Amino acid sequence: MIIAITALKGGVGKTTTAVHLAAYLQTLSPTLLIDADKNRSALVWSKEDKLPFYVASQAGSPALIKKFTHIIIDTQARPEPEELADLAEGSDLLILPTTPNPLDLDTTVKAIELLEPLKVNYKVLLTKVDSRTTNGRDARKFLEEAKLPMFRVDIPLLVAFQRSPGKGVIVKDYPDPRAPLGWSKYVSVGKEIIK
Ligand SMILES: Nc1ncnc2c1ncn2[C@@H]1O[C@H](COP(=O)(O)OP(=O)(O)O)[C@@H](O)[C@H]1O
Numbered sequence: 001m002i003i004a005i006t007a008l009k010g011g012v013g014k015t016t017t018a019v020h021l022a023a024y025l026q027t028l029s030p031t032l033l034i035d036a037d038k039n040r041s042a043l044v045w046s047k048e049d050k051l052p053f054y055v056a057s058q059a060g061s062p063a064l065i066k067k068f069t070h071i072i073i074d075t076q077a078r079p080e081p082e083e084l085a086d087l088a089e090g091s092d093l094l095i096l097p098t099t100p101n102p103l104d105l106d107t108t109v110k111a112i113e114l115l116e117p118l119k120v121n122y123k124v125l126l127t128k129v130d131s132r133t134t135n136g137r138d139a140r141k142f143l144e145e146a147k148l149p150m151f152r153v154d155i156p157l158l159v160a161f162q163r164s165p166g167k168g169v170i171v172k173d174y175p176d177p178r179a180p181l182g183w184s185k186y187v188s189v190g191k192e193i194i195k
C-alpha cells in the first residue's frame with residue numbers, strides 16, 4: 001500500500017505520523033519511508049539507525065520501492081496544489097494530519113476542497129490533541145459536520161513525541177510513562193488502515 005502524509009501546513013505532525021505509521025506497518029510487512037521533504041526531517045530522525053524501518057530520500061527511492069510491501073511518503077511543509085494532485089494520483093491513501101487549532105482546521109478544509117475532484121481516498125487525523133482541553137472534541141465535531149472522513153482515534157499532545165526525534169527513536173522506545181499511550185494511538189491508526 002502507498003500512503004502519503006500531507007497537509008498544506010507545516011508543524012501539524014506529518015513527519016511524526018509518517019515515522020510512527022511506518023514503524024507500525026513494519027511490524028506487519030517490509031515498509032519504506034520516503035522522505036520527500038526538502039528539510040529531510042525523517043532522514044535526520046533516522047540518522048542514528050534506531051528506527052525499525054528503512055528511510056530513503058526521494059532520489060534514492062525508485063530502486064528500492066519494489067522491495068517493500070508498504071510505502072509511506074512524508075511530504076514537504078507546504079506543497080503546491082499541483083503536487084497534492086500528483087500525490088493523490090500516486091497513492092492508495094492520503095492522510096491529512098491537523099491539529100485542533102482553528103487555523104489548521106481551516107487549512108485542512110481547503111486541502112480537501114482541492115482533493116475532492118480528484119477522487120482520492122483520504123482521511124483526516126487529529127494530532128497534538130491536548131487532553132486537558134475540549135479542543136480535540138470541538139475539532140472532531142467541526143470536521144464531522146463538514147463531513148470529512150476521519151480516523152477514529154486522535155493523537156495526543158505528548159512531550160514524548162516532541163523529544164523522541166532528538167534521541168533518534170520512535171515514541172515506543174522513548175523512556176517516558178506516557179510514551180506507550182502515544183504509540184498505542186498510532187497502532188490504532190495503523191489497524192484502521194490495514195484491516
Ligand atoms: N502528538 C504530538 N505531541 C507533541 N508534539 C508533537 C506531536 N506531534 C508532533 N509534535 C511536534 O510538533 C512539531 C511538528 O511536528 P512534525 O511531525 O515535524 O510536523 P510536520 O512534519 O507537519 O512539520 C515537532 O516538534 C514535533 O516533535
Ligand SMILES: [Mg+2]
Binds near residue numbers: 016037
Ligand atoms: Mg515534516
